[in-house]
Amino acid sequence: xxxxxxxxxxxxxxxxxxxxxxxxxxxxxxxxxxxxxxxxxxxxxxxxxxxxxxxxxxxxxxxxxxxxxxxxxxxxxxxxxxxxxxxxxxxxxxxxxxxxxxxxxxxxxxxxxxxxxxxxxxxxxxxxxxxxxxxxxxxxxxxxxxxxxxxxxxxxxxxxxxxxxxxxxxxxxxxxxxxxxxxxxxxxxxxxxxxxxxxxxxxxxxxxxxxxxxxxxxxxxxxxxxxxxxxxxxxxxxxxxxxxxxxxxxxxxxxxxxxxxxxxxxxxxxxxxxxxxxxxxxxxxxxxxxxxxxxxxxxxxxxxxxxxxxxxxxxxxxxxxxxxxxxxxxxxxxxxxxxxxxxxxxxxxxxxxxxxxxxxxxxxxxxxxxxxxxxxxxxxxxxxxxxxxxxxxxxxxxxxxxxxxxxxxxxxxxxx
Numbered sequence: 037x038x039x040x041x042x043x044x045x046x047x048x049x050x051x052x053x054x055x056x057x058x059x060x061x062x063x064x065x066x067x068x069x070x071x072x073x074x075x076x077x078x079x080x081x082x083x084x085x086x087x088x089x090x091x092x093x094x095x096x097x098x099x100x101x102x103x104x105x106x107x108x109x110x111x112x113x114x115x116x117x118x119x120x121x122x123x124x125x126x127x128x129x130x131x132x133x134x135x136x137x138x139x140x141x142x143x144x145x146x147x148x149x150x151x152x153x154x155x156x157x158x159x160x161x162x163x164x165x166x167x168x169x170x171x172x173x174x175x176x177x178x179x180x181x182x183x184x185x186x187x188x189x190x191x192x193x194x195x196x197x198x199x200x201x202x203x204x205x206x207x208x209x210x211x212x213x214x215x216x217x218x219x220x221x222x223x224x225x226x227x228x229x230x231x232x233x234x235x236x237x238x239x240x241x242x243x244x245x246x247x248x249x250x251x252x253x254x255x256x257x258x259x260x261x262x263x264x265x266x267x268x269x270x271x272x273x274x275x276x277x278x279x280x281x282x283x284x285x286x287x288x289x290x291x292x293x294x295x296x297x298x299x300x301x302x303x304x305x306x307x308x309x310x311x312x313x314x315x316x317x318x319x320x321x322x323x324x325x326x327x328x329x330x331x332x333x334x335x336x337x338x339x340x341x342x343x344x345x346x347x348x349x350x351x352x353x354x355x356x357x358x359x360x361x362x363x364x365x366x367x368x369x370x371x372x373x374x375x376x377x378x379x380x381x382x383x384x385x386x387x388x389x390x391x392x393x394x395x396x397x398x399x400x401x402x403x404x405x406x407x408x409x410x411x412x413x414x415x416x417x418x419x420x421x422x423x424x425x426x427x428x429x430x431x432x433x434x435x436x437x438x439x440x441x442x443x444x445x446x447x448x449x450x451x452x
Contacts, residue, residue, distance in 0.1 A: 047064070053197050058225045060119065065126050090109075111144065114148055124137060210295070241266055271331045318342075322406035327351065373395050390407070
């Protein structure tokens with residue numbers, strides 16, 4: 037049974053993820069309402085210059101199948117745009133009617149040997165859909181890559197959503213300065229992502245890409261080491277030091293020592309503010325953003341309640357780490373609404389998704405949208421968030437609005 041915070045569509049997240057990488061053409065295969073909603077829902081997080089495509093399954097094709105339509109669109113997309121890879125995002129309906137996607141790929145692939153075609157089954161067909169949409173999208177890319185010679189001592193950094201493309205510079209600069217060859221996955225262009233198969237070591241930088249890392253280990257022979265998410269000051273240092281220990285790289289340790297010394301005054305000032313102005317923060321309704329954001333604020337001294345959206349091996353490690361290191365409260369039991377959780381834990385602020393924010397509107401408490409914090413890696417992000425967090429809560433504004441509603445709107449609206 038899906039918990040309330042697990043309802044979403046992996047097709048949407050898969051399109052958002054694949055639509056950010058140049059050289060990959062995601063092709064959405066589904067009925068018109070589905071295709072429209074997913075295209076519109078991902079417009080704000082996909083570069084407008086990168087192309088996405090789709091097919092529209094018609095009523096007659098619900099009975100007889102839309103394979104011919106899909107073949108035609110694959111041929112057209114290759115003729116017009118010459119992509120290196122087309123990923124078919126196979127939505128719920130073609131799965132339900134049993135379309136032969138593998139047969140389509142085989143036939144078109146035989147006609148166009150230069151084109152690599154792969155697919156993912158997506159939709160409302162498994163729980164924790166948002167983050168898993170990321171993971172299966174990356175696996176689909178690995179399915180059409182070929183093994184290459186490993187580069188000794190090189191590492192691959194494996195992230196989650198397409199937003200991570202280009203976002204690792206917040207911490208991978210330390211790795212490069214230490215003389216380490218780094219292959220990011222994702223990257224802004226497919227030609228960069230393909231190099232991940234050359235990495236001798238794979239370090240996941242989030243809990244999401246479990247299936248991706250397993251594929252890199254089993255098919256490409258990379259050694260996978262999960263340390264922790266490089267989020268927050270302590271989390272980033274521990275991640276970098278973990279890499280340094282595995283690679284026996286003292287220069288990386290020295291760089292981390294230097295960075296910690298330089299930022300210590302800022303860190304101490306932030307922790308002092310959190311001690312003087314304590315806050316309790318709850319993270320829920322998130323596409324795994326909660327795992328990184330919770331570490332940042334807990335590291336500064338905030339009391340944190342986290343509703344995890346993942347249960348894979350990496351997520352279990354992160355949950356245990358945060359409970360032991362920071363005393364984070366992990367909410368595993370189901371709940372009906374975010375409002376119920378608020379009533380139980382009484383947080384001062386909530387990080388959630390857009391669909392969850394409306395449940396707390398009448399409470400006049402600070403709410404933040406998780407989807408705007410997708411690349412929360414490294415020292416600078418953590419320090420900036422810590423320095424601005426209390427001001428961003430806008431408690432005075434919310435308190436004033438609550439007073440107005442209490443006085444003129446009636447107590448019923450203000451409390452329910």
